[in-house]
Amino acid sequence: MSDQVEVVEQASPEEDSAQAYKLEPKTVASVLYAVEIDDRERLIELMEPLHAADIADLLEQINPFERTKLIRLYDREFDGEILSELDDSIREEVIAILTPQVLSQAVRELDSDDVVDLIEDLEDTQQEVILGALEESDRAAVEQALSWPEYSAGRLMQREVVAAPEHWTVGQAIDHLRATPEEDLPDQFYHIVMVDPRFHPVGNVTLGKLMRSKRTTPLKELLEDTFRIIPAAQDEGEVAYAFNQYHLISAPVVDDEGRLIGVITIDDAMAVLDEEHEEDILRLAGVGEGSLSDRVTETTKQRLPWLAVNLVTAIAASMVISQFEAAIAQIVALAVLMPIVASMGGNAGTQSLTVAVRAIATKDLTGSNVWRVIRRECLVGLINGAIFAVVMGIVGVVWFGSPALGYVIAVAMVVNMVVAGLAGTGIPIILERIGVDPALASGAFVTTVTDVVGFFAFLGLAAVVLL
Amino acid sequence: MSDQVEVVEQASPEEDSAQAYKLEPKTVASVLYAVEIDDRERLIELMEPLHAADIADLLEQINPFERTKLIRLYDREFDGEILSELDDSIREEVIAILTPQVLSQAVRELDSDDVVDLIEDLEDTQQEVILGALEESDRAAVEQALSWPEYSAGRLMQREVVAAPEHWTVGQAIDHLRATPEEDLPDQFYHIVMVDPRFHPVGNVTLGKLMRSKRTTPLKELLEDTFRIIPAAQDEGEVAYAFNQYHLISAPVVDDEGRLIGVITIDDAMAVLDEEHEEDILRLAGVGEGSLSDRVTETTKQRLPWLAVNLVTAIAASMVISQFEAAIAQIVALAVLMPIVASMGGNAGTQSLTVAVRAIATKDLTGSNVWRVIRRECLVGLINGAIFAVVMGIVGVVWFGSPALGYVIAVAMVVNMVVAGLAGTGIPIILERIGVDPALASGAFVTTVTDVVGFFAFLGLAAVVLL
Numbered sequence: 001m002s003d004q005v006e007v008v009e010q011a012s013p014e015e016d017s018a019q020a021y022k023l024e025p026k027t028v029a030s031v032l033y034a035v036e037i038d039d040r041e042r043l044i045e046l047m048e049p050l051h052a053a054d055i056a057d058l059l060e061q062i063n064p065f066e067r068t069k070l071i072r073l074y075d076r077e078f079d080g081e082i083l084s085e086l087d088d089s090i091r092e093e094v095i096a097i098l099t100p101q102v103l104s105q106a107v108r109e110l111d112s113d114d115v116v117d118l119i120e121d122l123e124d125t126q127q128e129v130i131l132g133a134l135e136e137s138d139r140a141a142v143e144q145a146l147s148w149p150e151y152s153a154g155r156l157m158q159r160e161v162v163a164a165p166e167h168w169t170v171g172q173a174i175d176h177l178r179a180t181p182e183e184d185l186p187d188q189f190y191h192i193v194m195v196d197p198r199f200h201p202v203g204n205v206t207l208g209k210l211m212r213s214k215r216t217t218p219l220k221e222l223l224e225d226t227f228r229i230i231p232a233a234q235d236e237g238e239v240a241y242a243f244n245q246y247h248l249i250s251a252p253v254v255d256d257e258g259r260l261i262g263v264i265t266i267d268d269a270m271a272v273l274d275e276e277h278e279e280d281i282l283r284l285a286g287v288g289e290g291s292l293s294d295r296v297t298e299t300t301k302q303r304l305p306w307l308a309v310n311l312v313t314a315i316a317a318s319m320v321i322s323q324f325e326a327a328i329a330q331i332v333a334l335a336v337l338m339p340i341v342a343s344m345g346g347n348a349g350t351q352s353l354t355v356a357v358r359a360i361a362t363k364d365l366t367g368s369n370v371w372r373v374i375r376r377e378c379l380v381g382l383i384n385g386a387i388f389a390v391v392m393g394i395v396g397v398v399w400f401g402s403p404a405l406g407y408v409i410a411v412a413m414v415v416n417m418v419v420a421g422l423a424g425t426g427i428p429i430i431l432e433r434i435g436v437d438p439a440l441a442s443g444a445f446v447t448t449v450t451d452v453v454g455f456f457a458f459l460g461l462a463a464v465v466l467l
Numbered sequence: 468m469s470d471q472v473e474v475v476e477q478a479s480p481e482e483d484s485a486q487a488y489k490l491e492p493k494t495v496a497s498v499l500y501a502v503e504i505d506d507r508e509r510l511i512e513l514m515e516p517l518h519a520a521d522i523a524d525l526l527e528q529i530n531p532f533e534r535t536k537l538i539r540l541y542d543r544e545f546d547g548e549i550l551s552e553l554d555d556s557i558r559e560e561v562i563a564i565l566t567p568q569v570l571s572q573a574v575r576e577l578d579s580d581d582v583v584d585l586i587e588d589l590e591d592t593q594q595e596v597i598l599g600a601l602e603e604s605d606r607a608a609v610e611q612a613l614s615w616p617e618y619s620a621g622r623l624m625q626r627e628v629v630a631a632p633e634h635w636t637v638g639q640a641i642d643h644l645r646a647t648p649e650e651d652l653p654d655q656f657y658h659i660v661m662v663d664p665r666f667h668p669v670g671n672v673t674l675g676k677l678m679r680s681k682r683t684t685p686l687k688e689l690l691e692d693t694f695r696i697i698p699a700a701q702d703e704g705e706v707a708y709a710f711n712q713y714h715l716i717s718a719p720v721v722d723d724e725g726r727l728i729g730v731i732t733i734d735d736a737m738a739v740l741d742e743e744h745e746e747d748i749l750r751l752a753g754v755g756e757g758s759l760s761d762r763v764t765e766t767t768k769q770r771l772p773w774l775a776v777n778l779v780t781a782i783a784a785s786m787v788i789s790q791f792e793a794a795i796a797q798i799v800a801l802a803v804l805m806p807i808v809a810s811m812g813g814n815a816g817t818q819s820l821t822v823a824v825r826a827i828a829t830k831d832l833t834g835s836n837v838w839r840v841i842r843r844e845c846l847v848g849l850i851n852g853a854i855f856a857v858v859m860g861i862v863g864v865v866w867f868g869s870p871a872l873g874y875v876i877a878v879a880m881v882v883n884m885v886v887a888g889l890a891g892t893g894i895p896i897i898l899e900r901i902g903v904d905p906a907l908a909s910g911a912f913v914t915t916v917t918d919v920v921g922f923f924a925f926l927g928l929a930a931v932v933l934l
Binding site for chain 2: 020021022023025028029051053054057060061062063174177178185188189190206207208210211212226231234238241242243244245246247249266267269270271273274277278280281282284285286287292293296299300303304306307308310311313314315317318321322325328329332333334335336337338339340342343344347348350351353354355358359363364365366367368369372373376379380383384387388391392395451455
């Protein structure tokens with residue numbers, strides 16, 4: 001009980017609400033000090049009130065040397081949940097540090113779906129070490145889960161399910177629950193899945209309803225309104241979407257024959273949703289994957305491809321500029337002003353693009369409204385382009401004293417911002433249709449278009465009008 | 468029961484897994500046709516199998532004219548959940564279309580927390596219409612919830628809670644549950660909250676454990692390990708973080724005196740997490756808010772401020788260029804190559820920036836590792852800068868036949884990419900410290916830095932070395 005009370009106090013309302021759950025730098029410093037002076041008791045005392053997720057965060061934030069020392073000192077206190085919560089890159093390192101005894105004890109504590117999540121990204125040798133540490137039945141369960149494709153519902157689900165035949169009553173279901181041994185039940189469960197004689201799921205009954213009903217009530221009468229069945233091969237992103245869209249709490253998972261083989265709960269779906277978002281944000285910025293705890297060489301390699309793509313597009317834009325060297329040599333003001341047109345187009349394009357990529361991810365951009373959306377984005381580009389055209393026209397006149405130059409930059413601005421709206425919406429849609437992730441690839445294409453069009457419109461028009 | 472079966476078939480495993488939950492354009496077309504020919508029966512038949520969330524999506528995807536016609540034809544079938552699921556911008560429009568009778572009936576069906584969520588963003592007059600449609604007790608509940616700050620736990624929670632005194636046994640808790648009238652219980656609940664005599668929450672008992680235990684077992688023995696208390700004034704983003712970090716399913720909400728006043732469940736937290744992510748992505752791209760269903764004028768206004776900021780930074784960069792007009796006039800190749808340096812810096816800066824903004828949001832970037840992260844980002848910039856310096860040096864020599872030009876662009880590239888790493892990490896950290904949302908403001912600052920530094924380093928060095 002003392003443990004409980006401590007946690008409660010930690011989260012009391014007196015705390016600073018804005019940063020209620022931040023790992024305190026003070027805590028980190030105390031932990032590192034305890035590690036430095038080799039004070040195991042103090043270390044354990046300091047770690048005691050921390051949730052496994054916070055310990056994992058702490059391990060990610062300290063440097064590799066401190067990490068190794070801490071883990072060695074912490075030794076047998078290290079539990080499986082911390083492993084589960086660690087970032088992939090750090091996890092491999094930590095597993096390599098743990099002694100075989102600590103590792104196998106840590107892994108045995110975990111549910112089979114957590115073990116799957118833990119090992120699916122590990123190298124083969126580490127996978128084998130962990131599989132070897134498991135009991136026979138758990139190992140079989142994990143291996144079976146791994147037979148489903150990566151990022152599928154089959155990998156995400158837990159295999160322990162509470163199912164009941166259609167014809168059962170409340171009383172029968174409760175008696176069955178009481179008779180089932182603890183280890184055959186999921187850690188947490190919220191529904192009983194009703195199944196037909198072929199073991200196909202036909203509905204969910206919440207525990208709350210079950211408890212409040214008479215023992216003689218047929219389960220059939222208590223079915224939830226919203227009920228979705230997840231095929232085991234379904235992509236986990238679709239699973240997360242379904243939970244979010246239909247407010248599911250848990251959903252049964254079925255094999256190719258439609259038989260119940262597991263259940264996915266909302267906490268797993270929430271974790272997937274979080275990862276997918278992270279991926280989208282990073283991809284939009286040209287950072288494939290990556291976290292703060294990756295090594296420098298790792299990070300450098302991850303970012304290089306996008307920068308290389310950007311270099312190619314930047315050179316393409318430069319080639320456009322080089323077609324107008326003569327014009328620039330005569331009117332240097334063109335060189336001064338040309339980045340403005342390209343930059344405004346790039347920004348407007350990124351705006352359209354981001355909205356389009358999000359709308360595709362949330363399935364709000366479909367066949368039914370594609371053309372309306374494209375028209376809308378072009379119109380927005382036209383209006384904003386016109387506004388900034390006036391501003392830049394005036395800047396051109398005031399700065400360089402040339403109404404013609406002001407006119408040229410104004411027209412180029414309008415053209416480029418309309419093109420930005422078109423490309424920013426059209427490119428992600430096309431990429432999605434041909435099966436390329438729009439979050440990953442749209443940015444490079446859109447900025448290439450806005451750079452090339454921006455420089456070409458401005459310099460080309462200038463060459464015609466001003467020379 | 469026929470309703471259930473239909474839903475099951477819809478989600479059967481034969482379906483295309485990649486897009487399992489997409490609203491079919493065919494469905495949308497059929498619905499629109501039914502509306503067009505005024506066939507109310509067919510419309511109701513088509514909408515019947517759709518979840519409220521899908522109907523809301525459909526309403527968002529069609530145009531305002533079709534929307535009005537559909538809603539008028541659908542009439543009394545329109546239910547409150549559809550309203551809940553609609554985008555803010557469309558919601559106001561739809562409420563204005565609904566007849567007072569349909570609206571009040573729709574609103575009365577909803578739980579009080581859904582009503583709060585529904586009306587908090589509405590205009591005052593629409594708020595009053597909806598509050599007026601509620602029953603007295605519901606109206607009081609909604610008004611009390613609205614007394615908590617916007618985006619706080621107090622607005623997010625449901626007020627119906629199942630609580631039990633510390634000294635109760637399993638049997639007492641079950642009897643109490645059975646005796647409580649349906650309407651005083653939450654729609655869905657997963658835990659019983661144990662409270663002390665002052666009504667302060669002290670722990671959670673899951674319904675699963677409750678059902679499986681003997682009637683004489685004290686509730687105290689069944690408490691869950693992980694338990695967090697949420698102050699009602701806490702920001703909803705922190706609430707979502709806590710659910711995600713600590714794998715909570717539900718958590719009690721307390722008032723300033725620490726008394727239990729409500730409960731937040733994971734599905735609400737998931738919705739918040741989703742919104743926060745959406746906001747982050749859009750802000751990073753300079754789209755404050757906004758969805759596909761906003762009007763053109765609305766969207767134009769939302770995007771204008773960011774474009775205006777970008778114009779100012781672009782002009783600042785142009786002013787740097789104009790300092791070197793003489794150099795450019797002599798060597799036009801400088802004008803051709805200079806956008807490459809700025810563009811590579813901008814991209815590298817955006818990469819660092821996005822990783823930093825994410826790490827701040829997930830609380831992985833803290834006082835303990837700030838300097839290490841900044842050092843790391845600069846080092847990544849240095850390595851990638853060096854690689855692209857070599858490439859660009861060669862391009863410079865091959866394209867313009869000038870080794871000196873190749874040398875200048877190479878050095879400028881390295882300088883700008885190290886600065887990009889520094890600015891991309893440092894600027895979001897500083898903004899966060901002074902209380903500005905780094906997702907919203909970092910982009911403009913970082914690209915200003917990389918543009919200015921890029922042009923200055925390249926042109927300045929060229930002026931010194933080449934003239």
